[in-house]
Amino acid sequence: GAVVSQHPSRVICKSGTSVKIECRSLDFQATTMFWYRQFPKKSLMLMATSNEGSKATYEQGVEKDKFLINHASLTLSTLTVTSAHPEDSSFYICSANLEAGTDTQYFGPGTRLTVL
Amino acid sequence: GENVEQHPSTLSVQEGDSAVIKCTYSDSASNYFPWYKQELGKGPQLIIDIRSNVGEKKDQRIAVTLNKTAKHFSLHITETQPEDSAVYFCAAKTGTALIFGKGTTLSVSS
Numbered sequence: 001g002a003v004v005s006q007h008p009s010r011v012i013c014k015s016g017t018s019v020k021i022e023c024r025s026l027d028f029q030a031t032t033m034f035w036y037r038q039f040p041k042k043s044l045m046l047m048a049t050s051n052e053g054s055k056a057t058y059e060q061g062v063e064k065d066k067f068l069i070n071h072a073s074l075t076l077s078t079l080t081v082t083s084a085h086p087e088d089s090s091f092y093i094c095s096a097n098l099e100a101g102t103d104t105q106y107f108g109p110g111t112r113l114t115v116l
Numbered sequence: 117g118e119n120v121e122q123h124p125s126t127l128s129v130q131e132g133d134s135a136v137i138k139c140t141y142s143d144s145a146s147n148y149f150p151w152y153k154q155e156l157g158k159g160p161q162l163i164i165d166i167r168s169n170v171g172e173k174k175d176q177r178i179a180v181t182l183n184k185t186a187k188h189f190s191l192h193i194t195e196t197q198p199e200d201s202a203v204y205f206c207a208a209k210t211g212t213a214l215i216f217g218k219g220t221t222l223s224v225s226s
Binding site: 004006032034041042043044046049059093103104105106107108109110112 | 159
């Protein structure tokens with residue numbers, strides 16, 4: 001299947017700092033990428049839909065000023081957690097459609113964020 | 117909006133037995149239903165999917181069935197193996213977004 005990578009795989013930061021997570025499609029171009037958040041033993045919650053060259057579409061209840069999403073190229077989307085607090089600690093996962101307009105989403109390996 | 121219910125939340129089977137996980141959805145406009153397997157600390161892996169114009173799809177030991185009228189779909193795993201142990205998520209696609217069920221923790225004991 002298609003490969004989606006994320007970096008870093010895990011990060012620990014101090015409260016008040018910002019953290020950037022990268023999501024890359026390795027062998028295909030992704031016009032649309034998605035960012036999810038997952039709490040321990042819980043399901044995936046869609047945070048936002050990231051479209052290359054345009055502003056991200058955020059789900060209700062997700063603070064766009066806190067979770068900054070940039071999709072500057074067809075192979076890279078970034079999620080920046082600004083002024084992180086312990087409640088932002090979570091597993092963040094991105095996904096991408098193999099082809100524009102198709103249904104299939106391939107997920108990255110996830111990034112474990114711990115805010116102290 | 118779409119709501120996806122998934123049952124059971126946990127499932128324990130003996131190696132070689134079959135496992136069935138069921139999901140229901142609420143939005144009749146949903147037209148794509150994937151199943152993902154997630155191992156601890158990893159991202160979800162697509163294992164099989166089905167579209168609304170198909171009633172059943174099979175890939176080796178894994179099969180998915182869809183009943184559009186009743187708005188439910190199921191994952192069937194035959195001849196289970198210990199490496200099948202993981203959390204399984206169903207999802208339904210409405211618009212561009214995937215809405216996930218709450219997951220089923222499958223444990224296969226040898």
